[in-house]
Every structure is written in structure tokens, then in C-alpha cells.
Amino acid sequence: MSSSQDSGFNHLAIPLWGLFIISLMSVLYLAKSVFIPVFLATLMALLLSPLVALLRKFYIPRALGSAIILLVVSTLIGVLLNYLAVPAGVWLERIPAEIHQIEKKLSPFRASIETVQQTAETVEEMTSMDTGEEQAPDVVVKGPNIFYTLLDGTQALLINSLSFVVLLYFMLVSGHSLTKKVGLLFRDKGYRTNVVKVTNDVQHKISRYLLLITGINIVLGAIVAIVMWLTGMPTPIVWGASAAFFNFIPYVGPAINIGIVTLVSLLTFDQLPQILLPPALLLALNLLEGQFIQPLFIGRMFTINPVIIFLFVLIWGWLWGMAGIFMAVPLLV
Known part of the structure; x- marks a missing residue:
């Protein structure tokens, strides 16, 4: 009887794991406004925590050291963005406006490109020949006013940025003690020691x-x-x-x-x-x-198959957009 039950559970294992993965991805997608600041803050805390520990050796408290690191990093990023904003904006405007120059310089290859386009148009005409049936009219659904769209986007950006900064600061201040508190959840002392050791090792490697x-x-x-x-x-x-x-x-x-x-x-x-x-x-x-x-x-240390990396980038990019693309490899690691 027990062997038949075990085999039944084994058959259900794959569907249950599939349902779990689908549910997890749905939650990550629907609640991305919550998870993106948390994951970004965690990765940045892992990146900046060695600098906070370095300041701690000079008897600077973690709260003050974390504030100093955040201020310095924010200043450097702000100065860099301010310096790059003008030339980058010029190129963003110039490339679409001068696309005809690019076409002119690519004119030696234009004949072959036009041949491919003509072939594609011919195939499209053959596949979309009139069959005598009336086509249904197009239905245009008006979206929300652009003012409300920009307002919602600005509010979301400000809220996410504030959440990210606050989370990052508290992770830098007290993140080192979180591992010990997690270890205290286990009663067995040997198991608790192993959990703390493995967690610290993972944090150090990342x-x-x-x-x-x-x-x-x-x-x-x-x-x-x-x-x-x-x-x-x-x-x-x-x-x-x-x-x-x-x-x-x-x-x-x-x-x-x-x-x-x-x-x-x-x-x-x-x-x-x-x-x-x-x-x-x-x-x-x-x-x-x-x-x-x-x-x-x-x-x-982090030898990963390129196919897995590429698939991971695609999945996280689909879930969280540009933020997911940048976090894909650190999350995989």
C-alpha cells in the first residue's frame, strides 16, 4: 500500500512543481513594483557592504558608515548622469533625424535589401488575397489621457526610488545581523552553525x-x-x-x-x-x-552555461523589464 502511495506522489511531483513555478512567476510579475526595489536593494547591499565593513575598521559606526557610502555613491552617480545627459540626449535626437544619411551610406547594399522587400510584399499580397468576405471594422480603444499616464509613472518611480534607498540603508546597517537571526530559528546547534556558515559564504561569494x-x-x-x-x-x-x-x-x-x-x-x-x-x-x-x-x-567560481544565462536574461526581462535584465545574472549566481 505504501509503495503505491509513493508512486502516486512521484507522479504528482512534476505537475505540482509546474504549478508552483507558474504561481511564483505570476506573483513576481503582478507584484513587481514591490519585489524590484527589494531585489535591487539586496544586490546593492551585497555590493556596498564590504565598503561599510572597511569603514567599520576605522571605528565608524555602521549607521554613519552606511550613510556616508550612500551619499558618496549617490553623488558620483548624479555627477556622472549630469555629465552624460547632454551628449547622450543629442545623439538620441540626432540618430532618428539623420537616418537618411545612414541609408545613403548603405546604398551599395540597398539593391539586395529592396529585392528582399519586394519578395516579402509579393508573399504578403498572395496570402492576403480578397476572398469575398467582408472584413470586420477595426475597433479602436482609447487609452487614458497622457497627463494621467505620466503622473502615474512619476509617482511609481518616486515611490520605488524612495523604497529602494530606505531598504538599502537598513540592509547596510543591520543586514549583517540578519544571518544570525535566521540561524536562531533552528534549535539544533550544529544545524544552526551550518546554516549561518553557508549563508555567510554565499553572501561573501556574491x-x-x-x-x-x-x-x-x-x-x-x-x-x-x-x-x-x-x-x-x-x-x-x-x-x-x-x-x-x-x-x-x-x-x-x-x-x-x-x-x-x-x-x-x-x-x-x-x-x-x-x-x-x-x-x-x-x-x-x-x-x-x-x-x-x-x-x-x-x-x-561562477561557471554557468551560456544557454542558461541567456534564458535567464529572457525570463527576468519578460517579468521585470530592464531591471530584470540587469538583475538576471546576479540572481542566477
Whole structure:
């Protein structure tokens, strides 16, 4: 009797796990306004907690040290954004406005592109031939007023930002004691010690990973800025910052950045070798960083299959948008 019950439970295990995963993803999607600040604050706390511990060695209290770290980091981010906002805004306006120049420089490839377009149009006409049936009229549903949409978005951004800052501060101040409090939930002393040890080890490894990957991306951004300046690209600091920013997204981020640099290079230069040089050098730097530098410093500590990373980025991007894309790899780690 017991063996038949066990086999019945085994058959139900996969459907139950499937229902659990679907329910979990539904909760994460519907409550993303709550979970995104919590997860972001947790990752930032793991990144900044070594700096708070360093200040603690100089007899600076954690509350004061956390406030100092938050103030310094916020100031640096604000100064950087203020410096990059103007040139980045210029390029965001210029690229769509001067798209005809890009088409003109790509005119040697235009014939083949037009052939493909004509073929696609022919196929579309063949598949959408009139069958004699009347088409249903289109129904247009008016959305909310743009004023209310912007107001709701601004309110959500302010609330999420405030929640993120407050959570981050309290995690930096008292996050170190949370592990001990979790360990106290277990009565067995040996099991409690193992839980605390494993938790501390996980926190240490994730903090190390975040610090290393942030440092590598900053160095990569500086090198890219220098290389873009040597090749004659305008606003090279912008492309260095974008290289560091997009490199937090494995595979997809560097590809997006190379595409942006290629568009800017098309607008800037006239000769084909000059056009191809900046994106080619950027691709070489990304390959060098991804295949040699990152494995050298991070080692085999976080060796993960690229397919799993890509799927994880897609899933978290679908759940939480851009925030999920940036948090995908640290959450997987």
C-alpha cells in the first residue's frame, strides 16, 4: 500500500512543481513594483557592504558608515548622469533625424535589401488575397489621457526610488545581523552553525562577484573611451560609459552597444574602413574581456552555461523589464 502511495506522489511531483513555478512567476510579475526595489536593494547591499565593513575598521559606526557610502555613491552617480545627459540626449535626437544619411551610406547594399522587400510584399499580397468576405471594422480603444499616464509613472518611480534607498540603508546597517537571526530559528546547534556558515559564504561569494564584475566593467569602459577617442569618435566618454553599462547584461548588452556605436560611426565617418574600425575594436575588447579577463579574475567560481544565462536574461526581462535584465545574472549566481 505504501509503495503505491509513493508512486502516486512521484507522479504528482512534476505537475505540482509546474504549478508552483507558474504561481511564483505570476506573483513576481503582478507584484513587481514591490519585489524590484527589494531585489535591487539586496544586490546593492551585497555590493556596498564590504565598503561599510572597511569603514567599520576605522571605528565608524555602521549607521554613519552606511550613510556616508550612500551619499558618496549617490553623488558620483548624479555627477556622472549630469555629465552624460547632454551628449547622450543629442545623439538620441540626432540618430532618428539623420537616418537618411545612414541609408545613403548603405546604398551599395540597398539593391539586395529592396529585392528582399519586394519578395516579402509579393508573399504578403498572395496570402492576403480578397476572398469575398467582408472584413470586420477595426475597433479602436482609447487609452487614458497622457497627463494621467505620466503622473502615474512619476509617482511609481518616486515611490520605488524612495523604497529602494530606505531598504538599502537598513540592509547596510543591520543586514549583517540578519544571518544570525535566521540561524536562531533552528534549535539544533550544529544545524544552526551550518546554516549561518553557508549563508555567510554565499553572501561573501556574491559580494565578491559583484565587486569584481563592477570593477572589470569600469576598467572596460575607461579603455573603450580611450579607444573611441583615438579612432576619432565624438563624445568618447559616452561610449565608454555605455560599454560599462551594457556589459552588465551578458551577450545581449554588448551586442546592443556595438549596434549603437556602428550607427554613430556611420553618421561620423565617410570611408568604409573608418566606419568599421570603432565597432570592430569594441567587439575585440568585448571578446577579450568576456573570454580572457573575466574568467581570469572570477575563475571557475561562477561557471554557468551560456544557454542558461541567456534564458535567464529572457525570463527576468519578460517579468521585470530592464531591471530584470540587469538583475538576471546576479540572481542566477
